Amino acid sequence: MTRTVVSALLSHWMRNPLQLVTFVTGLALATALWSGVQAINAEARASYDAASATLGEGQFDQVVPREGTSIPLDRYVALRRAGWLVSPILEGRVGSVRLMGLDPLTAPGGLSPVTPGGETPFLEFLTPGVIYAHPDTARALPELALRVVPDPALAPGLALTDIGAAGRLLGRDDLSRLIVARSQPLSRPPLASVAPELRLEPARQTADVGELTESFHLNLTAFGLLSFAVGLFIVHSVIGLAFEQRRGVIRTLRTLGVPLPRLVALIALEMLTLAVLAGSIGIVLGYVIAAFLLPDVAATLRGLYGAELTGGLSIRPEWWLSGLGIAVLGTALASAGQLWKIARMPLLASARPRAWAMASRGGQWALAVAGLSLLALAAGISLVGAGLLAGFVSLGALLIGAALLLPPMLALCLAGLTARARGPVSQWALADTRQQLPGLSLALMALLLAIAANIGVSTMVGSFRLAFTSFLDQRLAPELYIAAETVSEAERIEAFLIVNARETLPLARAQTVIAGEPSQILGIRTGPTYRENWTFVASGPAPWDAVAAGSGSVINEQLATRTGLRVGDEITLEGETLTVSAIAADYGNPLGQAVIDERIFAAIWPDRPALQFGARTDDAPALRDALIAKTAIPASAVTDQSDLKAFSLAVFERTFSVTAALNVLTLAVAGFAMLMSLLTLSDLRTPQLAPVWALGLTRRQLGRIELARTVALAAMTAVLALPLGLALAWLLLTVVNVEAFGWRLPIHFFPGDYLRLGLYALAAATLAALWPAWRLRETPPSRLLKVFAHER
């Protein structure tokens, strides 16, 4: 019997191959969207991790020579024996490859490809030596006596090996620099007393770049979540359609005496098999999408680290498993509901799929109540809840609530329009659209989420971009930064800069407590750079004049938030009272900060002269060279900030290109969901359209109405998606971002982008409706007339 039932179930697909194709394609696309975003996300993270592991010395303090590029081995041993936990690095080039030798026994966590914790290659790594390199780099290496192990996790152009092997390959017995472990013994002598010719270089100041990277990932994560929601709706819609289409077959089988449990089991099995098949196709599709988009992601990260990153894509279990998961779990979830309905279906229920056309008004009310409850929950959590999880729960409740609310809202709109409609055709079209709503609602929900997601993410990325652009302009304005070690060095630098630089910006630092909050005080020379580049969250009149006069201070947002200080309030610095003249956004710094003029700073902290300088110049390299030549400061004390700034700014431009591509993708998938719904409905709708045709409308007219109806629904959905998208952006920026990064970004709106997204959505809907409309136009009259004949 099982065989007969299976063949009966399958025969439905045989006779309606189009339905099978749409079913599989729908599931595959939902999976593809999810796994594509996941692939990009996972790959970006992996690249990021590889980069930070490979270039990870930047996160550690380093000991470097004051002059030259060489540290004798005995200085390393002397530092170790003095209690300094440092690890040696020797660098050089082998052909075109940067060879980096390290000591796996002392390297801080994450730097060495092998560890003394366990794996076999450790022995070989120490002697005779092994070279680890990205497969591409491995091919570029000249013939060496050592075994080369390809490792895709390494940055291209870099080869890692033991420091002893590196020394032999490079013909050197010295070291390039030393990495300082984070954890150090209780006490150790100062560096100058052990190795006066070396200097300590603090960990690279990457705070702002790190935040940019993280926000990039947050952006992708949010997109992943939203695409998951869109995907679930599409799966649900596809499954619902597949069951509706086969009510007849199922009823007949039941009538013929197939036991219900067996029927349910076989359908479940069939659905899951198809889900696995479709999910697998979707994963491959997602891979293709990701491969298509990935060059941009790789480029973004390349820009971020200034080092070449692998653009290759590898299939990672986390995203293909989750992709299959969404297909199978989504199918299981949706099928369970449908199977339950079948189990409860009376044996002689009409074979005609009426559920679509005849949704009760009570159902609309239930949806509205559920939707409003979820929205209230979202609002409640976002106001009361704390933590990243609460932020995401709130996000989920908002999305699902809004999606559930969509059909009642659309019904309301249509009711309003029907009341205004005059002609019989428009009245009928509106009434018909209202009745069709339940059948289209899942597809429309997916469209709503897709549009809202795109609006939300565009707003978020755009707001990030604007905020960071102005922040970078503000903080990285000086082209050169110079760090002096001694007062006399500082005096030489300042004297040189005053003559040679366009503007000299000394920077003195002190720590104190402001209103109970440990804070950093910056003493600055108030000048055009500050006046022109700094933008404020809040400010009084002429804030910089107050600062220059020594009576005012610009504090950062963190300090203002934590202490409740506002513009005009007074702060006390070691007995001196100043007024808060402005509050500035500060995205790269966890500490409270107050900026005051250098003169009042010197009055309060006479023993803290400015040891850092910013210099404004039109020719940074020339000024840098001249400065080093004239003042005899080590080259490593001068930093050119323009590269860092350019990289940072490029990040969001590239993020945008990925975001835009994902925009199109999400909407395309939502459009496909709509196409599938429309195609299925078109078969079920003949009884609704035939009387209208018989009463004197042409098929061409009907086709036009069908198209207009879909576009109108999409347009209404797009309009409703706008507030949802903005709410989403608000949640991402003011709840999720605050929880993730600790600061709130001002929201900016981008009406041009929203309009463009709305047009994309309309285009997707139009494309989706074109074929069904054309099919309607071409329906032979005999098919329409069959409706009126006997049910034989």
Place this chain on the structure above:
Amino acid sequence: MLLSLEQVTKSFDSVDGPVPVLRGVTLDVAAGETVALTGESGSGKSTLLHIAGGLETADGGSVRLDGQEVTTLNDTGRAALRRGTVGVIFQQFNLVPSLTVAANIAFQARLAGAYDAAHAEALTEALGLTSQRNKYPEALSGGQQQRVAIARCLAARPKLVLADEPTGNLDEDTAGEVLAQMRALVADTGAALMVVTHSQAVAAEMARRLHLRGGLLDASASGQTGSARAS
């Protein structure tokens, strides 16, 4: 002559090639006349009705309706014909499911631009549908649905009413009632009525009875005038 068919042929495609349904039917219906069209299943009687009403196109021959040659009309022209000149009542699914009873009754008349509220009201009352006005078709019984279809058809004041087994889905008592109401109301408007039926009782109510066999009108059919041509 209101309707005049001349050597009308029609065949349908099947897997075994075209199957002829009408092999050359010639038929005249005068204004106000009532005609019954009977025949076996598949004899082509419904097809003949559809061609007469501009719902289907003939393969050959000539169809003149109210002085207009129908066979040369395009889709739009035939749609206009269905709106204005002809009224059709089918066995089932006559009604637009998304419209109320009142809106259904007004629908065709408004499409044709011939809506007369008083007339529609009178028909609604005459058919006993006043209390059903705001209901949707799904809430009506089969007999009520057919009455709505009659009201809708006649509200547009067609010159020719075509009915395809209008009482085929109804029980005997209801069928008799509905048929009687239809006949009376059609007579009131002065329209001609052509009914396709397999029921002798229904056929007996019509002034003229034609029988279709093998795609041709049967000359020996019973009726006032045995010939296909009334005159």
Place this chain on the structure above:
Amino acid sequence: MNGRICLCLIWALLALAPLPAGAQGFAGLGTDAEGFATPAPDPDFAFPQDHGPHPAYRIEWWYLTANLTGPDGTPYGIQWTLFRSALAPMEAEGWRSPQVWFGHAAATTPDAHYATERFARGGIGQAGVTAAPFHAWIDDWSMQGASLNTVSLTASGPDFAYELSLNAQGPLVFHGEDGFSVKSAQGQASYYYSQPFYEVSGTLTLPDGPVAVTGQAWLDREWSSQPLADTQAGWDWFSLSFDSGDKLMGFMLRDRDGGGYSSATWIAADGSTTAFPDGAFRADALAQSTVAGRSVPTTWRVTLPERGLDATVSALNPQAWMGLTIPYWEGPVQVAGSHTGVGYLEMTGYD
């Protein structure tokens, strides 16, 4: 010290040498000491040279534990260990040296335990041992003196440090057959001698500040190339100093099949020793503690009927877990029963 041999070998095998296919569990031994020298009976030690390293042997250590007391009577314990592990039976200059050094240091109080480790390459001077004058060091940790009898000991970690002076009050003692210590019925063995008679004074620095301490310390010296049988899963090792002035070194090697191999050396107050063969010394777990997510016996009954010993050994701080690259338990203990005193306990193989 049998256990210590295991510890070092495990490290050597897990970390440095390819594991042979089918190697067994924790001990993972059975590899032949290819190219490495192996201990032989009737050793002829030469001092002070033998206080220095023996690069021809695979593994070696300088292992010191001390039971200390603060001015208020609070008991403390410290550990200072320098391990040498050879990748090849030779020494070379610079990074080419196949000798790898690592150090473990710990400080234990009744309610806290601090442990840290260091790694170093041989050949560059970052770690090593010289016999005369005696100097064993890794980074800033050192054990240093004109001879092994008088040394100063330092070590430091992120949360503790100590500086101690050690003075030997008795002679070196040799375990097994004159320093040839057999570890299994199959004949695996090591060279093993001790200096258990140090008196200690100095400063122990804890997160709360420095504490002046006094007490006694026990140094173990051991080297070998292949000391354990591959059926042995772990060990429980005791070094006990009784109030009578007598001392005991005893260990139980736990076999995978439930059996064991025991060995003990009774050290009289004058330094004369008696070695006891397998079975004479017994240690039975009395109570377990949950330490670092696993169950470890921290109260023991130890017996040596030939010397009338039947005592309970309990950990000063049951949480003395060495959560290092190779984890194990090592901490100070207190002895009560037929004999009273203090000592150290080391346990491995409780994974």
